[in-house]
Amino acid sequence: MSDVIKKATRDSYGEALRDFAEEYKELVVLDADLAAATKTGIFKKAYPARFFDCGIAEANMMGVAAGLASCGKIPFASTFAMFAAGRAYEIVRNSIGYPRLNVKIGATHAGISVGEDGATHQCNEDIALMRTIPGMTIINPCDDVEARAAVKAALDFNGPVYMRFGRLAVPVINDRETYTFKLGRGVVLREGVDAAIIATGLMVNEAVEAAKLLEADGISIRVVNIHTIKPLDKQLVAECAVKTGLIVTAEEHSVIGGLGSAVAETVTESCPVPVIKIGVNDEFGHSGPAVDLLKEFGLSAENIVKTVKDAMKLKK
Numbered sequence: 001m002s003d004v005i006k007k008a009t010r011d012s013y014g015e016a017l018r019d020f021a022e023e024y025k026e027l028v029v030l031d032a033d034l035a036a037a038t039k040t041g042i043f044k045k046a047y048p049a050r051f052f053d054c055g056i057a058e059a060n061m062m063g064v065a066a067g068l069a070s071c072g073k074i075p076f077a078s079t080f081a082m083f084a085a086g087r088a089y090e091i092v093r094n095s096i097g098y099p100r101l102n103v104k105i106g107a108t109h110a111g112i113s114v115g116e117d118g119a120t121h122q123c124n125e126d127i128a129l130m131r132t133i134p135g136m137t138i139i140n141p142c143d144d145v146e147a148r149a150a151v152k153a154a155l156d157f158n159g160p161v162y163m164r165f166g167r168l169a170v171p172v173i174n175d176r177e178t179y180t181f182k183l184g185r186g187v188v189l190r191e192g193v194d195a196a197i198i199a200t201g202l203m204v205n206e207a208v209e210a211a212k213l214l215e216a217d218g219i220s221i222r223v224v225n226i227h228t229i230k231p232l233d234k235q236l237v238a239e240c241a242v243k244t245g246l247i248v249t250a251e252e253h254s255v256i257g258g259l260g261s262a263v264a265e266t267v268t269e270s271c272p273v274p275v276i277k278i279g280v281n282d283e284f285g286h287s288g289p290a291v292d293l294l295k296e297f298g299l300s301a302e303n304i305v306k307t308v309k310d311a312m313k314l315k316k
Contacts, residue, residue, distance in 0.1 A: 005144075006169040010108040012147035013165045014039025017076060017106075018046045019148075024155050026072060030065055032058045032079040037167075038108045040078045058083040062091040062103070069101040074155060077103060081110035081164060085126035096160050097133040104154045105162045111252035112280060112297055113168040113202065115290035122285035128257025130162040131230055137183070138230040140164040140251075140259075142204035145174035146227055149181035157183060166252075168290045170202045186233040192220035195308050195315075196240035196247045200226045200259045203250040203278075203299060210304035219308065229259050234266045241271040246315050248276045248308050252299055255279040274314040278307055 017040065021027050028050045035041035035053065044051040054061035058079050065075040077084070084107040085092070096103045107126060114122045130136050137159060141147040147165060154161040173189075189204070190211050199207035204225045211221040222244055224236060240247055247267065249260035260277030267275050280297055294300060298307075 005172045007144040007172060008167055008169045009141055009144065009147040009165040010037075010039050010167060012144040013106055013108065013151060013163070014042035016148040016151035017043040020152060020155060021047050021050065024074060026074045027155065028052065028068060028073050028075050030054055030061050030075055030077045032056055032061050032083065034079055037080070038078045038106065040076075040106070058088040059091045062088045063095055065103045066095040066099070066101050069103045075103055076106050078106040078108065080121060081107035081123040081126045082121050085129045085162070086123060089129055093133050097136055100135050100159055102158055103160050105160070106165065107162060108165040109167045110164045111166065111201070112285045112293045112299065113166055113252060113290040115167070115293060116287050118287035119284040124252075124254045124280045124285065125257070126162075126164065127229055127253050127259065128261070131257060131262065135159060136230065137161045137228070138164070139228055140201045141227050142201055142225055143170055143172045143174055145172060145176050145179050146181065149179065150227065153181050153183045164201065166202055168202065171205045173205050173208065181227070184228045184231045184233060186236040187225040187227070188222065188236070189225055190221060190223040192222035193244055194220045194246070195312065196222040196224060196244045197250060197304060197308070198224045198226055198237065198240060198247055198259070198263055199250040200229060201252050203252055206299065206301045206304060207250050209301035210308070213301060213305050214308060219312070221308065226259060229262060232262050232266060234270070237263050237266045238270040241267050241273045245273050246311055247273060248278060248304065248311055250278045250299070250304055252294070253279050255281055274311060276307055276311045278304060
């Protein structure tokens with residue numbers, strides 16, 4: 001059996017920007033003095049005249065991006081998620097969201113897997129914050145293939161987009177030759193009838209692994225990858241509720257306001273069934289190796305298995 005290929009989605013982001021630049025002449029990239037970390041330096045090296053380092057001034061960068069969009073450019077404003085969604089929130093809301101400008105926000109280093117950088121940089125609230133902005137599209141890709149496809153989808157979409165990328169190298173689970181990205185549409189990775197695991201980002205691979213372990217115990221699991229958290233694929237979520245009667249969500253984000261909340265809101269409106277959320281509970285992270293932290297905070301296949309088995313007791 002061949003080794004599993006792993007790659008950080010932030011690398012995919014930088015490479016995709018460079019690769020699509022020739023096709024999209026209006027594409028420009030902004031960064032806040034973090035080009036080496038966000039991987040936008042890959043684009044800078046190939047297209048220096050279309051790259052703008054705005055310095056450690058994230059809010060100003062969002063304003064510059066808004067101005068460029070109003071002039072017909074397609075700006076990708078790039079920085080860590082903590083700064084893109086946190087520090088610059090007011091500018092994103094008022095200068096990008098309110099006028100619905102064609103700005104793409106590339107937010108890297110999201111979630112607990114930032115690791116040693118600690119609680120101040122482990123942004124587990126960004127999806128919740130961006131969900132509250134009217135008209136904001138939110139994409140959280142699960143691997144290299146999906147991240148590249150997400151950049152292309154953002155380029156083709158006219159409006160503000162928040163894209164979430166990770167620091168940690170994660171398994172590539174999609175096939176580049178056959179994968180198709182559809183904005184706002186989830187992907188069914190496995191069929192099952194006993195429960196549905198709806199996951200996003202790096203938790204998609206953990207959900208697939210958990211389903212394999214549960215299958216060995218005779219539990220049939222439907223696994224769904226939700227790469228677009230807003231707009232949510234409500235039809236697919238409702239279908240999961242009807243077919244399985246139990247949903248477990250998994251995300252590298254707070255259980256408050258993220259994918260789990262979006263799924264629960266949809267289920268209560270259309271087909272009420274138990275929805276159990278796996279994510280970061282109402283707490284801050286802390287410094288440590290990324291892989292160890294993911295396990296500590298329950299963001300693992302093993303914890304998904306335990307959660308599903310416990311939740312099966314809730315089914316009517």
